[in-house]
Amino acid sequence: MNKFIGHLDDGRIQTLEEHLEGTATLAGQFARPFGMEEAGVLLGKNHDLGKYSSSFQAYIRGKKKRGGDHSTAGARFLWEHRKTLGPQALAGAFCIAGHHAGLPDAGTKTNQPGEKTLWGRMKNDIPEYDEIAARGFLTPAVPAERFKPFSKNLADSMMLIRMLFSCLVDADFLDTEKFMSAGTKIRGHFLSIPELAERFFFQLKTRGYLTPANRINKKRYEILSRCMEKGEGEPGLYTLTVPTGGGKTISSMAFAMKQAVKYHKQRIIYVIPYLSIIDQTAKNFKGLLGEENVLESHSSVNYDGTEEDLADRMKLASENWDAPIVITTNEQFWESLYGSRTSKCRKLHNLADSMIIFDEAQMMPLDFLTPCLKALEELVTQYGVSAVLCSATQPALSCYLTLKPREIMENIPDLYQFFNRVTWQFDGERTYDDLVAEIKTHQQALCIASTKKEAMEIYSRLADEDSFYLSTNLCPVHRMKVIDEIRRRLKEGSPCRVVSTSIISVGVDVDFPVAYLEYTGLDSLIQGAGRCNREGRKSPAESLVHIFRTEKEMKSPFMKKEKQVTQLILHLSGTEHLSEPASISSYYEEWYKNNEGNMDRKHIMEDIEKTAFREIGQKFKLIQDSTRSVFIPLNGRAEEILEKLRQGIRTRDLMREAGQFIVNVADYENSHTPSPFARLMNRGAIAWFPGDSELAYLTDPKAYDDKTGLKTEETEGLGIMW
Structure with a gap:
């Protein structure tokens, strides 16, 4: 040789x-x-x-x-x-x-x-x-x-x-x-962070962010200005505590841009808790920075619809995050950080010397909070990371951190007082019929239920052409179409009554004149209330947020505990102070105290003592629910994808696009009650793809409703999609 x-x-x-x-x-x-x-x-x-x-x-x-x-x-x-x-x-x-x-x-x-x-x-x-x-x-x-x-x-x-x-x-x-x-693949060619910062602030000026016209926008500008000013400070661990409607998404990016330019950071990574709320944030940043500079890295993103050269670059960048702006999910971020596989870990070195913004920091995974906080501190102290924990309901994490975070905002109680745009009203227990009868008296109203089943109970009594239902039973493409229609109606003042799970509470900017929220954890109540009178067009006295209990007992121990802690804080602070920073802090202190035994539920810290990379990677799964994916052939493009999947084609790009048409359905072993997935399979509504026991597809058009999405019960739904 x-x-x-x-x-x-x-x-x-x-x-x-x-x-x-x-x-x-x-x-x-x-x-x-x-x-x-x-x-x-x-x-x-x-x-x-x-x-x-x-x-x-x-x-x-x-x-x-x-x-x-x-x-x-x-x-x-x-x-x-x-x-x-x-x-x-x-x-x-x-x-x-x-x-x-x-x-x-x-x-x-x-x-x-x-x-x-x-x-x-x-x-x-x-x-x-x-x-x-x-x-x-x-x-x-x-x-x-x-x-x-x-x-x-x-x-x-x-x-x-x-x-x-x-x-x-x-x-x-x-x-x-x-x-x-042989040189045919295209990588890089992104704008630099200084160039992006220049474009970002130019766009803010052009779009009026820097010259606010009304009272609410002037206060948002004060928050933005504070973030720009504090962005000149040294890198480290920060918190950004801003009430709902305060514009923290843009303000947090302004902070990151300022600090990234001054301290020569390589990229800005924006971490969002749920896949279901990532679309709006990505759309905002792409509009400000250019689609070609913003990488979405999560399970359902697809670049096939974009110009070929850009699509190639983005597909390559998604493998290792070598783009200047990366938007990802909690699941992708933390599972990569504790992963063992090459595909998970390849991107990790690009976390070094970066800015990382955690949006909705209160949604850091409770079951893995101890290892997550440990990793976060190590990134900041040893790898040149500057991190920001953003939230309207800032979790009380200081006592679990060695590195004490610095708060970006000042006079936070005054800020929350300014953005107090609603009046809380506790209605006690209500029947579904009584609740729906009252909702119908409003031309526009939002009702948020704790579970999909509760939401369906309410919506089924409300359903008409001016009412809408939102939950993860709707595939992502369908869900975004419904949200767009809701926004259109709200803007035009048309009739619009919405029943939703908490999916609407975070990352979906809508503004209803009245809201009805099912009694739950304080953080969820505050987030839900942020969808009422968001732009401050009415006085707080005119903008009621009704808190109700339903006639059905909540079975989930987790939700029961949330309600118990909320009840304690309500008793201590009173209704008028419920959404103030002191009450939020007290809620989280009590919540974490009640869950100290659950912050490392999978015993990751014990496995670390065994240097068990593979075992940790297998156990570190944020979504613990046992679910199965069901592909919904919703439209012509979905039918094309369906045919390719039937042929056994499983390219990464095809699977990412397919994710826009997938509904995840609970599947568990229970000798007494078949799981929702099993019920669908038993009645012939779905079938496995040939040779694939991981992905199913809808075979019965009647099992997907144009209002309520996938029907796991034969009696669900009101209209048919096809």
Whole structure:
């Protein structure tokens, strides 16, 4: 063999030396922001040592069907130089061993060859290992003192390993992509952060944000100005506490832009709690910054409808977040940060030296709050991240943080007093018929129920051409169409009565003259009340928010606890002070105190003590509900997608577009009551795609209603979509 081949493409050769060198250069660059450039180079130089084997070389030349394991050799090479290389040897062994299959669990010394733990793999027999190891590369070690900040505990050490893993995986992919595409793929070409900041503030000026005309907008401008001013401060951990309707989305981005420019941050990442509310935020930022500069990274985004060159760039950027503005979800962000798979972790190094804004911070996942806060502090203290926790109902997290956040706003009680645009009225228990009769007396009204079942009970009694229903039973495309119609009617003053779950309470800017909210947690009540008299067109006395209880008992222990804590705060503060900052703070203090045993429900911190990357990655799932996805052939485009899915096509782009037509349905094992998914399947309303037990599709058009979406009960719904 004259040369060792790294990759082949249509007769072209990338030598193994070229690939190792190219990967090392990129991995070093990616690790530079957190002081680990030498470690990145070391990983890149050694990650594919196993490809020097005669077995792999025969495979890549088409002389064998399999090339064998080529990732363990490089891992063992570093493992065997632990005394010389220090901590980076162990970190490197994890990264190289996992650069295809994902980070392994550490395991123990008792593990045997063949086991998938790092200890087990280090005992595997590797053919030709001595010859392969002779080609290993030993760079000057990262000084031990530089590792100390990352080695205070196992959680910090595991974060460093994930970051280095991300550097290696992304560098490996990019170097391979560069060769395989022969320069035809397009990456980058985004505007820089300073250029985007200039465009952002120009747009604010053009659109009148900086020259407010009315009382409400003048106060929003004061909030915006404060954020711009405080954005000149040093990076760190911040809170932004702004009442509903105060314009925190634009103001938080203004803060981030100012700080990113001054401190040369690489990107701004905007984290939103739910996929269902991401559309409006993405639309706002794309309008201000240009669609070509804003990356949406979540399960249902699709770029196929955009211009081809831009679509290619965005698809590539979504793999590793190398765009200047990234909008993502809590699920995507936190599951990546605690993931073990290459696809999850590839983007992580691009968190370093960035601005991260957490919108609706009160929705940080309770079941994982302890590991989430731990990771957040590590990002801020060791990776140059500046983070902002934004909320109208700011959670009381200070006692769970070592790093104390700085509040951006001042005179917060006065701010909440100014934005107090409603009067609370507690109605007590009401029958559905009585409640609906009162809602019908209003031309425009909003009713928010705690569950889909409650919402349906109310809506079924209200239903007419001027009434609308919103829940996740409507697929995303359908839901956005309904929201657009609601906004149109509200703007024109047309009749519009809406029954919704809490899906409308966050991220959907609507303004109703009156609201009816089912009794629930204080944070949800305040968010729901923010959809009433949002623009302050009426006095608080004229804008009633009715709080009601229904005739059905709430079964969920979680919701019962929310109501109990709310009742306590109501007793202590009284109705007139319910939405004030002091009451909100008291609510969260009591809420967290009642849930201290639930803040690490999956025992992630215990698994960290075992250095169990794979196990943590499998357990760290924010959405714990057992659900199944049902594809809804809602329109012509959905029918085209359906046909491709029936043919077994499962490209990433197709699945992302399909997500716009999917409804997730509960599926659980219960010997007494079939799950909603099982009921749909049993009555023949849905069927599995051929050879796919994960995704079903709707076969009975009567099971999807043009008003209420997917009907899990045969009696649900009022009109038919097709």
